[in-house]
Amino acid sequence: MAASDAQNGVFSVRHAFGNVLAFFILLLIGVLAFSIRLFSVIKYESVIHEFDPYFNYRVTQFLTKNGIYDFWNWFDDRTWYPLGRVIGGTVYPGLTLTAGTLWWILNSLNIPLSVETVCVFTAPIFSAFASWATYLLTKEVKGAGAGLTAAILLAMVPSYISRSVAGSYDNEAVAIFALIFTFYLYIKTLNTGSLFYATLNSIAYFYMVCSWGGYTFIINLIPMHVLLCIVTGRYSSRLYIAYAPLVVLGTLLASLVPVVGFNAVMTSEHFASFLVFIVIHVVALVYYIKGILSPKMFKVAVALVVSVGAAVCCAMVAVLIALVASSPTKGWSGRSLSLLDPTYASKYIPIIASVSEHQPPTWPSYFMDINVLAFLVPAGIIACFSPLSDASSFVVLYIVTSVYFSGVMVRLMLVLAPAACILSGIALSQAFDVFTRSIKFQLPRLSDNSQAGEGSSENVVPNDSVKTDKTEDTSKERTSKKSKKKEKEPVEKPLSKSQIKKRLLVLPLETSVIAIILLVLLGAFYVVHSVWAAAEAYSAPSIVLTSHSHDGLHVFDDFREAYAWLSHNTEVDDKVASWWDYGYQTTAMANRTVIVDNNTWNNTHIATVGTAMSSPEKAAWEIFQSLDVKYVLVVFGGLVGYPSDDINKFLWMVRIGGGVFPHIKEPDYLRDGQYRIDSMATPTMLNCLMYKLSYYRFVETDGKAFDRVRRTEIGKKHFKLTHFEEVFTTHHWMVRIYKLKPPKNRIRGKTKKSKSKTSSKTASKRKELKRNPF
């Protein structure tokens, strides 16, 4: 008695010590997650990165200035001219509200940070939260050790870093935290059967819906898991409590988000959850009836219900199919369709296919983004099967689906990363568990003779297993208390089995030591890679570029130079046309009205701009004039070798433009199927607006007009612009801004000089002096 008491005391002290240690480890993980993302601030400066973050930043500024109601009802007249955009109803407000709240709290605490600073650091803060959420989730699946390992892996997984460095103020920054936390609450509810956690789960789901369109992943993955549990005979009241409130409350809450609204019940993305909702009720009813009826009666009832049910189901399915088939896109949005059929987008929707992050990833990108985790994941899956619980089956399902999705779109690598971290964490901690236990078990045996041996070694091993037993026991107790039902057997049986297995799993000492060293090396390699990725690969803000050459570091700050020029030298209401990539930046940095931007909601409008860019000067001038455009902005990398410039994006403009306006044909711009801008280029290519605006006066730079991106001399070097005039070109020629010339004051008569009599009405109205030197 006393001995067990003492043992208990020692144990509780160890337990408390372990908790404190875990707490500090978690704290440090948070610090690590935050600080590894600060490379961009240290190497560059504290700025917002890339494209979409600028929009989010602008929205946040509006929110902090005008309050939440004006934000909700914000009609933005500075984008998508002249259509405008109802921002409040078309934006996922989670990120903006989060950063706005952070800013508001800090300001009311008299910490006067600028909105920009708050926005820059939102992502690192939330990645710390995300690692803690990972800890919680993995702890629910495989205990605290696995949780800590998974948390530390997630804190520095490169894939996640790429989206959450300081300044990368995008939806994903908070959405990954929301995703993991929702999964955690789901598992927690599943393990405890507590309605309290179920409600929290719905709220977390609501936050996820607010934050990111990727919430559909949750609302499909959880039903899949529920279905899996039911099919494998793991139905329990805990499962019901974990699922039913989520569907009801979650759908209600989701439809409160303006951008989702009725989509929450009307699009096919959500049908799976409703279907499973029906299924789980049927199953619950069956279990209930099974409890009431005698087995014989039950069989009769089953036969009856199955025959009736089958008929009803057929009818339902028919109605459903008819409903779905009547909608033009079969109820699926383009992005979702391209998930299911990876070739869908590139076949039908050039605007989706044109975004590089919507392309399928290459194999190296897996190594780059999740590194050694790719090798640890299979081990983690195996670990999840011994023993297979509700929670671990969920994690397995999570990794399987996310691997598929990441194979479709590079961008969804981000969803894979947490799953890979969790499974790798499980694998690593299980491996360490086995190896350290083996060492522990054998060390005393080596020094067996001198010491009491037996007892202590006996003590050590059980201690370990007791510890795991204990935690699982407590959770089990809580379960049984709350649900007041009887399913202890299914949980206990695998436990006792695993206990036996654990005793058997003892490896030779040398093997264990070497294996541990190798594992540590593997981890070290991961750390080195992650830090390198954070510092070098993913910290560039993309609005400021740097290049190293033999004569030192070059900084290209052309984008901000151009936007500053626009904001200082143009009228407030002037419209600037550019390809949609630069729309968000122009509105946020130059505060000028744009025709199209990165929110690609109106394909026709984008196609209009694409058509203008691919048309000859005069036709383009007319298109732009009809849109009240005053300035045209093109990005040109030919002088400094910046590859993602408009000439390289040009074929997408042709494709998107041609998709709506069939007179633009892609083959006209290709010579024998090859895209080229040298002297072999087609006349259509050499006369289109994009070519002219990019290469206007380019020959004056080096006398040869050598394009450093395409590595060739351009095809047409000397030409004049008739309808546009160059007003600004940045230092490295990366951004060039042109102004539309006003219509001619007088209409010229026909004379000997002009070769062709301008016969068409428009042509003569445009009264151009035909001064084309070619």
Next chain:
Amino acid sequence: MANKVKRGVAVLLVAMSKLIFVFLAFIPLLCTSFSPERPSDRRVLVLLDDFAVKSSHSLFFNSLKSRGFDLHFHLADDPKIALQRYGQYLYDALILFSPTIERFGGSVDAAAILDFVDSGHDLIVAADSNASDLIREIATECGVDFDEDPASMVVDHSGYAVSATEGDHTLIASDDFIKSDVILGSKKIEAPVLFQGIGHSLNPTNSLVLKALSASPSAFSANPKSKLTSPPSLTGSSISLVSVIQARNNARILISGSLSMFSNRFFRSGVQKAGSPTKHEKSGNEQFFTELSKWVFHERGHLKAVHMQHHKVGEANEPAIYRINDDLEFSVEIFEWSGTSWEPYVADDVQVQFYMMSPYVLKTLSTNGKGRYFTSFKVPDVYGVFQFKVEYEKLGYTTLSLSKQIPVRPFRHNEYERFIPAAYPYYGAAFSMMAGFFILTAVHLYSK
């Protein structure tokens, strides 16, 4: 003594410099060029081939002088002539009565004259047969193509002016005027206008240029001294004798194929058109050019639109944004320059568009006769960035093109109907369902 003198000189210098300063300060006032507020051109530069024209065309010049114009006569090849100094134009209008000049003196060339027009100043060009390439180039740039044969003249064997000698029928009497009271005044020109010179043609698609005086259908353009070997390039009423142009910036140009039309001889001579029994004591030239010069120098047909305003019905202030389905009132004031003051412009064909890529609303404005035009309409049920557009293009009048951008937003979240009558059955269903579920639960839980 010497000191005193020095001091006196110094005082004088100071006084002079002050005077110069004051003078300099006035220069901008003296040099105000064409202003939309007072569109009359006052300082006119007249370039002549030789000073004899000054006296032979004195009737025309005097009519201008009597209307308050300040004419500066120069020889076209005078090396001192300049249109602008220090970026300021010295004149408000230009009359080129120098058809044979090959090169202007000073810094003036064709491009300078066209820039002069493009900055909103007016121009009168008189060509003649054997007009120089320079004059032809200026005319071409304005949209007028003279007959390519430099020696050609307009000949009309049935519409010639009867004179003592039979002649070669190059002196023609034309009464085919442009039908516009704005350009030629409300008083009808009874007598035909005498013309002797080169004809020109206009591109029919050119919307800016108008035939003020066209030749009769029997006219043609040829060299009267040589025999006609090939069909003439210009024939019939497509020949324009006098054309007027209103550029997009509302600068006005008059181009005539004949310098002698402006002369005292033509102004005074009587005219009888061949085949017409009436003999007019006096040709129509004087009235024609007096009225035409009034138009060219903006004494007539110059409109301005001011105070473009819009507001919601029942409110006075202009909002920054409208909501869909708002009722709004729109008004604009339009005045016409009468030569001395701005008079209300009265017409029933002024329209306003509510425009977003295409006009969603197109309404004719009603006027109160005092220059104010107004209407009211409902904002369409479409949100976006709209424009109020008044595009008024009427023959002879300056073009009015006004636009004002205004965004239209959708309903706010709390501007929708809170309860829809048609939905009451659904409300009832929802609440009865809730109540039923509650009762069922209570019964299920607490009954034995």
